[in-house]
Amino acid sequence: MWWLRSVFLKTLRDYRVAILGWGIGMGLVLVATMASVATLTTTQQAREQLVSLAAQFSWNADAVAVDTVGGYATFKIGIFIFLIALWPLLAGSRMLRGEEDRGSLDVLLSVPRPRVRVALEKLAAIWTALLAMGVLIGLVAFAGGQKFGATFSLGDALLFGLNLALVCALIGGLALLISQFTQEQGPAAGWTGGLLLIFIVLDMVHRVVPNTEWISRLSPIYYYNLSKPLVPSYGVNVGAMLVLLALALILSGASVWLFARRDIGGTVPLPRWLRLPERTASQALPVGDWSLRSVYARSLGMMAVPAMWWTLLISGWAVWVVVVVQQLQAKLSALLASSPAFINVIKNIGGGDATLSTGLLSAMLFFLPLFLMAFVVTQVNGWSADEQDGRLDLVLAAPQPRLQVLLGRFGALATATIVISLITLLATAAAAAYAGLNLDLGNLAAATLGMVPLGLLVAGIGYMAAGWLRTAADTGLLSFLLAAWFFISFIGPELKLPDATLRLSAFYYYGTPLLHGLQLTSVLEVVAVAVIALGIGAARFARKDIAV
Amino acid sequence: MAAIIEVQGLTKSYGRKRGIADVSFSVDEGEVFGFLGPNGAGKTTTIRILMALIRAGSGTARIAGLDCWHQSVEIKKLVGYVPGEPALDPNLTGGQILEFFAHLRGGVDQAYLKQLIERFDLDTSRKFRQYSTGNKRKVVLIQAFMHRPRLLILDEPTSGLDPLNQHEFDRMVKEVRDEGRTVCLSSHILSEVEKTCTRVGIIRAGSIVRIGGVAEVTAIKRYEMTITFGDAIPADAFRTLEGVIETEALDNGHTVRLAMQGPADAVIKAAARYPVVSLTSHEPSLEDIFLRYYEGDAAAKEAEHVVA
Numbered sequence: 001m002w003w004l005r006s007v008f009l010k011t012l013r014d015y016r017v018a019i020l021g022w023g024i025g026m027g028l029v030l031v032a033t034m035a036s037v038a039t040l041t042t043t044q045q046a047r048e049q050l051v052s053l054a055a056q057f058s059w060n061a062d063a064v065a066v067d068t069v070g071g072y073a074t075f076k077i078g079i080f081i082f083l084i085a086l087w088p089l090l091a092g093s094r095m096l097r098g099e100e101d102r103g104s105l106d107v108l109l110s111v112p113r114p115r116v117r118v119a120l121e122k123l124a125a126i127w128t129a130l131l132a133m134g135v136l137i138g139l140v141a142f143a144g145g146q147k148f149g150a151t152f153s154l155g156d157a158l159l160f161g162l163n164l165a166l167v168c169a170l171i172g173g174l175a176l177l178i179s180q181f182t183q184e185q186g187p188a189a190g191w192t193g194g195l196l197l198i199f200i201v202l203d204m205v206h207r208v209v210p211n212t213e214w215i216s217r218l219s220p221i222y223y224y225n226l227s228k229p230l231v232p233s234y235g236v237n238v239g240a241m242l243v244l245l246a247l248a249l250i251l252s253g254a255s256v257w258l259f260a261r262r263d264i265g266g267t268v269p270l271p272r273w274l275r276l277p278e279r280t281a282s283q284a285l286p287v288g289d290w291s292l293r294s295v296y297a298r299s300l301g302m303m304a305v306p307a308m309w310w311t312l313l314i315s316g317w318a319v320w321v322v323v324v325v326q327q328l329q330a331k332l333s334a335l336l337a338s339s340p341a342f343i344n345v346i347k348n349i350g351g352g353d354a355t356l357s358t359g360l361l362s363a364m365l366f367f368l369p370l371f372l373m374a375f376v377v378t379q380v381n382g383w384s385a386d387e388q389d390g391r392l393d394l395v396l397a398a399p400q401p402r403l404q405v406l407l408g409r410f411g412a413l414a415t416a417t418i419v420i421s422l423i424t425l426l427a428t429a430a431a432a433a434y435a436g437l438n439l440d441l442g443n444l445a446a447a448t449l450g451m452v453p454l455g456l457l458v459a460g461i462g463y464m465a466a467g468w469l470r471t472a473a474d475t476g477l478l479s480f481l482l483a484a485w486f487f488i489s490f491i492g493p494e495l496k497l498p499d500a501t502l503r504l505s506a507f508y509y510y511g512t513p514l515l516h517g518l519q520l521t522s523v524l525e526v527v528a529v530a531v532i533a534l535g536i537g538a539a540r541f542a543r544k545d546i547a548v
Numbered sequence: 549m550a551a552i553i554e555v556q557g558l559t560k561s562y563g564r565k566r567g568i569a570d571v572s573f574s575v576d577e578g579e580v581f582g583f584l585g586p587n588g589a590g591k592t593t594t595i596r597i598l599m600a601l602i603r604a605g606s607g608t609a610r611i612a613g614l615d616c617w618h619q620s621v622e623i624k625k626l627v628g629y630v631p632g633e634p635a636l637d638p639n640l641t642g643g644q645i646l647e648f649f650a651h652l653r654g655g656v657d658q659a660y661l662k663q664l665i666e667r668f669d670l671d672t673s674r675k676f677r678q679y680s681t682g683n684k685r686k687v688v689l690i691q692a693f694m695h696r697p698r699l700l701i702l703d704e705p706t707s708g709l710d711p712l713n714q715h716e717f718d719r720m721v722k723e724v725r726d727e728g729r730t731v732c733l734s735s736h737i738l739s740e741v742e743k744t745c746t747r748v749g750i751i752r753a754g755s756i757v758r759i760g761g762v763a764e765v766t767a768i769k770r771y772e773m774t775i776t777f778g779d780a781i782p783a784d785a786f787r788t789l790e791g792v793i794e795t796e797a798l799d800n801g802h803t804v805r806l807a808m809q810g811p812a813d814a815v816i817k818a819a820a821r822y823p824v825v826s827l828t829s830h831e832p833s834l835e836d837i838f839l840r841y842y843e844g845d846a847a848a849k850e851a852e853h854v855v856a
Contacts (some may be wrong), residue, residue: 101677143657183675281671285643285661292648390635394688397599397631398652399624545602548562 007108007118011125014531022087023133026139026164029083033076034069034148036143041067050098056301069150070230073141074160081167081221085196088130088168093188095122096255100265101185109264119256123176130168134161143258152230158238159229167224168245171196172249180268181260200361220247253512295395295408300415302381307416309419310375314420318448320433321364322439328360361437362447368424369451369455369510370486372417373458373510377478379413384471388527390537390547400543410459410534424448446513453526454506458482460533467540552577552699552730553598558607560593568593568754570607575732575747580725583734590754591734592632593704598628598732607636611699625653628692632703632734634684636676642687643672645714649691656695658713664690667716681708693720702733706740719742719828739831771831773806773815778823 003013041047047067054063054075065071077084079306099105109115138161142154152160171228174195202219206212218220226240258268269275286292291301378544386392395405425448430437458478465474488497489507507517508523553575560567568590575581579731585591595604598608600620609616611623618758636645643801647666652658668686676684685708692700700721706714721744723733736739739822741748742762750758758764770793780801789797812829819827 031725055632173561180722184773227818279673283662283665284672285658285665285671286641286647289647292644293651293654298637298648301640389630390633391599393631394636395652396601396635397624397627397629398649400652401621401652405836465711470619475643543603548602 007113008125008128011122012128015125015129017089018087019129019132019136023136024140026133028135028436029080030073030141031144031147032508033073034144034150034311035066037069037072037148040072044471046378047084051354052132057137059204061209062228064228064234065231067143067233069148070152070156070232071228074228074230074277078225079508081224082196082200084164085171086167087133088126088172088440089192089196090177090189091126091232093179093192095126095172095176095179096259097179097182097185097188105264116256116260122251123256128167128174130165130172133168134158134163134165137161137164139242150230152232156229156232158320163227163229163236163241163244164226164327166241166248166516167220169248170220170244172250173248173255176255177251177258180255181270183267212447279328282540287421295400295405296411299409299412302382303412303416306377307420308377310371311420311423314371314375315424318365318368318370318424318428321361321436322428323435325361325364326435336476358515362512365447365514367505368448369454369507370482372420372451372455373482373506374460376413376455377462377482378460379416380466381471381475381477383409383463384466384474385467387547388471392546403538404536406463406538406541410463413459414452414456417452418449421448421451424451426530443517446518450513450518450523453530454510455525457506457526457530457533460537461531464533464540467537468546481488549633550577552612553581554608554610555594555598556608557595558597558609559605560597560602561605565756567605568588571751571754572721573756576728577730578725578728579747580721580731580733580745582741582748582799583732584736584738584748585734585751585837586736589751591736591737591751592703593754594751595701595734596630598701599624603847619710626698628695628697628700630685630688630702630705630835631699632707634688636684637685638677638845639675642670642679642683645676646672646691646694647686650694653695659769660696661690661694665694669712682710682713683853686711686713689717692744694722694804696729698729700729700731700733702731704735704789705733706735730799755825759826770809771829772814773808773827773829774803775806775815775819775821776803776825777819778802779826783820786815786818789818791815 003009034149052064054066055070057063059074063075066075093442096105099108100379108118130505138154141160142148142152142157145152145157148220171192175188175192179185182188182191199219199221203216203225204219206222220243223237223243225239226237228234229236237469249392262268291297291304310314314344315532385395398400427443428444428448429439431437432444458481461481462474462478469477485505485507488502488505492502492505506526508521509526513523550853551574553573555574558571561569566588569634570593571590572723593602596675597775598611598616600617600623603617612626614623616623625746640648646661649659650661653656662802668690668826670683670690674678674683676687685705687762689702689705692702692705696810708718709717721733725746731744733741733744733802746766748758748760763821776799781804783795783797783801786792786804786806791810791812792806793809796805797803798805808815
């Protein structure tokens with residue numbers, strides 16, 4: 001077992017799935033953007049419209065040669081840097097602090113090997129993983145570019161991957177540094193995520209407000225965007241890449257330096273004015289905490305914070321769509337007129353017999369149930385993990401039927417989905433009133449509240465599968481289902497898939513509620529399947545061996 | 549006394565992995581019963597069947613006359629449980645965890661709960677994830693005792709506790725026994741069971757090999773003594789002494805290792821005739837005892853001597 005010969009190899013082995021998944025996955029995201037260029041540049045007029053449209057969205061990224069495959073992909077991927085940086089952010093915050101949380105670092109540091117070397121080997125593994133991901137992204141991008149007629153070379157594609165790897169190394173280094181000051185891994189990841197958002201906004205400033213480039217220079221993302229290897233006429237900025245490399249080295253070096261000097265399990269002491277008030281030991285019991293009164297209430301309490309973030313995402317998306325849809329339609333009109341394929345996609349998702357404005361709105365709101373179902377997947381994952389990790393043992397040792405425990409958790413999830421949908425409805429209605437958009441309130445309610453049965457369906461299937469599958473397999477199955485349903489409903493009509501196949505997707509039963517309201521039979525069908533799945537899951541849970 | 553726990557022919561297998569086979573024993577109301585066995589012997593499997601967390605392949609398990617699987621909710625009203633590996637919501641504080649379980653049990657005597665917290669000196673304001681192993685154990689011990697259950701089922705309850713808290717735990721078990729309540733605790737430490745329990749069941753490789761009073765089990769307790777001398781000495785000088793079961797000469801006769809059972813007086817006196825450099829004595833692990841004591845067919849022979 002050669003991969004167990006060193007900390008470096010062992011850590012790199014731990015990253016093998018992430019290297020392949022993230023590398024190929026991000027490469028495919030890039031290729032997906034390349035695929036749409038041809039349909040957007042069929043005529044000279046459409047090409048000019050695309051350039052004009054991109055210029056209007058330049059807050060997102062520099063609109064350089066957006067009518068070329070490489071330029072368009074670079075432009076589109078701009079805002080996705082947040083997604084791309086997610087892995088190094090998590091890996092950096094977990095590298096040392098995560099192991100300290102689990103207590104495994106104590107064992108690792110008990111071997112006769114200097115602490116700095118252990119940290120450097122782990123760091124080297126992250127950097128190697130990022131380079132491997134960069135190479136994979138470059139290779140997939142090159143292959144995609146060849147398919148869609150791009151002009152960039154393999155070297156350009158690999159330089160694109162390298163530039164990504166460098167900015168990711170910097171973000172990972174930042175997370176690693178912050179984790180030296182936090183007691184747990186989560187806050188380090190949260191702080192880094194917050195800083196990343198600030199960096200992205202800072203980088204945007206100079207593209208929106210003239211003469212503010214000096215502000216954007218404070219953001220590492222600015223230096224990342226100075227290189228556009230997929231646009232051969234633009235090329236790379238070696239100086240900017242060196243700045244990224246230097247910052248990544250400084251952050252990582254400082255992290256290792258601090259790690260070598262602090263207590264394991266402790267943090268680097270902050271200046272007094274930055275410290276939180278010291279917690280004093282107490283033997284008091286909480287009084288009047290509603291979330292401790294039952295399994296249902298406790299489950300609701302557990303979901304509160306993630307549900308809040310998902311509510312912000314879902315209702316935020318709905319509000320944004322409602323506010324910009326008219327503006328977007330005006331800007332897209334010429335482009336859409338010359339791109340029947342794009343119009344078809346909108347009609348297939350948004351509803352075929354509607355005006356473009358409402359159809360576009362309907363199509364964009366199509367993502368709402370997808371987001372809600374993704375939230376449900378994360379919660380089902382939590383249920384399955386609680387059982388697998390033994391956290392249900394003591395709950396089930398209390399005098400209450402297993403069924404009550406499962407239904408308590410399910411009930412809390414159902415409540416959360418209803419609350420998210422209601423808030424989305426209220427926010428969207430308010431946004432429509434603000435934007436002067438005349439929407440049928442009944443249909444808007446159908447579009448938002450109609451998400452709930454789909455959420456319950458995913459929950460039912462997830463709870464059922466959790467009766468047999470382990471957490472990773474259950475989550476994988478649900479994620480696959482979501483992707484398959486989305487593919488069937490998004491692309492299926494264009495591929496002329498038979499109606500029987502389209503009916504396999506849950507989105508089919510959601511329909512186009514903004515235009516046509518909810519179809520009662522469809523809702524009942526979804527609810528019936530959800531109830532059956534939950535019933536099977538409950539029967540299984542009532543009889544199964546726990547945490548085996 | 550009537551039996552509060554009755555286990556008959558209990559069998560559980562995990563595919564190819566070993567479980568338990570034909571386990572039978574009973575625990576009388578008011579006694580402290582020790583369930584002793586090395587790691588992986590089947591203690592936790594048996595306890596999890598009693599708690600209806602897993603279902604037996606065959607056999608019956610009853611608590612207070614109720615079937616452990618079909619009437620588990622009624623049983624859990626009577627039982628306080630400590631799992632072998634306490635896993636709880638890592639984001640709740642110790643106080644929140646205790647309050648949550650108090651609600652799940654329909655409320656507990658808050659004054660008694662506070663008393664337990666004070667006895668274990670638990671800081672209830674820390675999150676479960678921030679607790680040390682010992683403090684995590686304190687939280688689950690308090691939640692098991694806080695509703696004054698008729699029966700306590702404790703899976704390796706003192707694992708990770710410091711001696712002070714172990715002592716406190718021993719006192720609490722004695723109080724429970726004095727109040728006529730019952731404790732069934734598992735352990736792999738012979739001396740711990742010896743100290744706390746009135747009766748002991750020994751499980752090995754998924755099967756009960758011996759059940760009896762503590763004194764009876766203590767009889768199998770062996771220990772090792774290693775004596776290093778300034779000069780080479782004849783190891784045979786110890787072979788026939790009282791309490792010596794085996795002798796082994798090491799280091800060209802400078803060291804002698806003795807397997808002992810019973811008093812060491814004769815050995816000490818014999819050793820005193822030579823220049824002793826060091827003398828160490830340690831209790832062998834239970835696994836060692838089993839390997840030696842039950843090797844071959846001895847297990848089968850011992851099973852015949854089970855005291856009901």
